[in-house]
Amino acid sequence: xxxxxxxxxxxxxxxxxxxxxxxxxxxxxxxxxxxxxxxxxxxxxxxx
Amino acid sequence: xxxxxxxxxxxxxxxxxxxxxxxxxxxxxxxxxxxxxxxxxxxxxxxxxxxxxxxxxxxxxxxxxxxxxxxxxxxxxxxxxxxxxxxxxxxxxxxxxxxxxxxxxxxxxxxxxxxxxxxxxxxxxxxxxxxxxxxxxxxxxxxxxxxxx
Numbered sequence: 001x002x003x004x005x006x007x008x009x010x011x012x013x014x015x016x017x018x019x020x021x022x023x024x025x026x027x028x029x030x031x032x033x034x035x036x037x038x039x040x041x042x043x044x045x046x047x048x
Numbered sequence: 049x050x051x052x053x054x055x056x057x058x059x060x061x062x063x064x065x066x067x068x069x070x071x072x073x074x075x076x077x078x079x080x081x082x083x084x085x086x087x088x089x090x091x092x093x094x095x096x097x098x099x100x101x102x103x104x105x106x107x108x109x110x111x112x113x114x115x116x117x118x119x120x121x122x123x124x125x126x127x128x129x130x131x132x133x134x135x136x137x138x139x140x141x142x143x144x145x146x147x148x149x150x151x152x153x154x155x156x157x158x159x160x161x162x163x164x165x166x167x168x169x170x171x172x173x174x175x176x177x178x179x180x181x182x183x184x185x186x187x188x189x190x191x192x193x194x195x196x197x
Contacts, residue, residue, distance in 0.1 A: 001084030003138075003167060006181040013195050014116050017147045018063055020056065024099065034187070047190040 006035055029045075051095060057082065058092040059101055062114055067148065070133055072111035072119050103194055112195065116140035116147060123159075128152030137197070138181050145169045 001009075012033050016022050019021050025033070033043045052149075061082060065073040079089035093109045096102040103113035111119050118134040124141035126133045128148045135141025138156060145152035152171040156165045159182070160178070168175040190197045 002149070002175055003177060003179055003181055004053075004064075005144075006139055007142045007169065007172065010139055011146035011150075011172055013139070014143030014147045017143075018060070018067070019114070020060060021191070022059075024101065026169050042185045046187050 001037075001039065005039075009033070009037055009039075050090070054084070054088065055092050055095050055099075055101075055111065058089065059096055062102065062111065063117075064097075065120075066111075066117050067131065067133070070119070070131055071173055072114055075109040075135070075138055100191065100194075116143035125155045127155065142167070146172060 013025075031044070031046055034040070058078060061078055065071075065077070065081075067185060075093055076087040078085060078093075078117055079082075079086045082089070089142065090109045093102060093104060093111070097104045101114070103115070105112050114137050116135050116139075118136040118140070120134070122134045122136060124135040124138055125136055126141050127145045128145050129152065131148075133144055133145050133159050135154070137152070141154045141156065145154065153169070154167040154168055157163060158165055158179070163178055165177065167177060168194055185192075185197045
């Protein structure tokens with residue numbers, strides 16, 4: 001992926017990590033993030 | 049206090065300490081600072097590890113990773129907010145910058161030739177640079193060995 005995409009991924013994933021209300025993303029939420037960023041296909045599936 | 053509340057508070061303390069001191073706190077430090085027993089702190093660390101919020105060194109309560117932060121030096125050093133930290137990978141290094149305000153530099157290098165490739169980020173905008181990010185492990189297998197990943 002481009003470095004710009006990786007930055008967007010890092011921001012979506014971690015911007016709120018220090019918030020008291022932070023929680024891990026569900027598998028569905030995580031896959032939705034990947035899809036939103038164009039990270040699709042077998043490589044990006046979180047369920048084997 | 050429920051374990052859910054304790055784990056939230058321990059998680060926040062761990063991350064705040066990690067950022068402030070650039071080192072993760074031991075379970076002992078956490079217990080003392082939070083006024084809880086060492087057993088309770090260690091149990092919280094274990095639950096957080098089970099939930100993939102922390103990665104502990106095998107057989108210990110020493111924190112190896114509190115993603116996006118790495119407790120050991122990696123190929124992804126991050127300079128942000130006057131602190132020198134390490135990301136566990138490039139995604140995490142960029143995440144460190146995002147987590148701490150959006151402005152910082154990743155002192156990365158090319159994986160194949162070791163040429164320096166600093167990534168400067170200002171307000172979550174990347175200074176133009178040539179390069180790509182490569183992921184070697186498919187997503188479904190990241191946690192098979194998260195340290196390797």
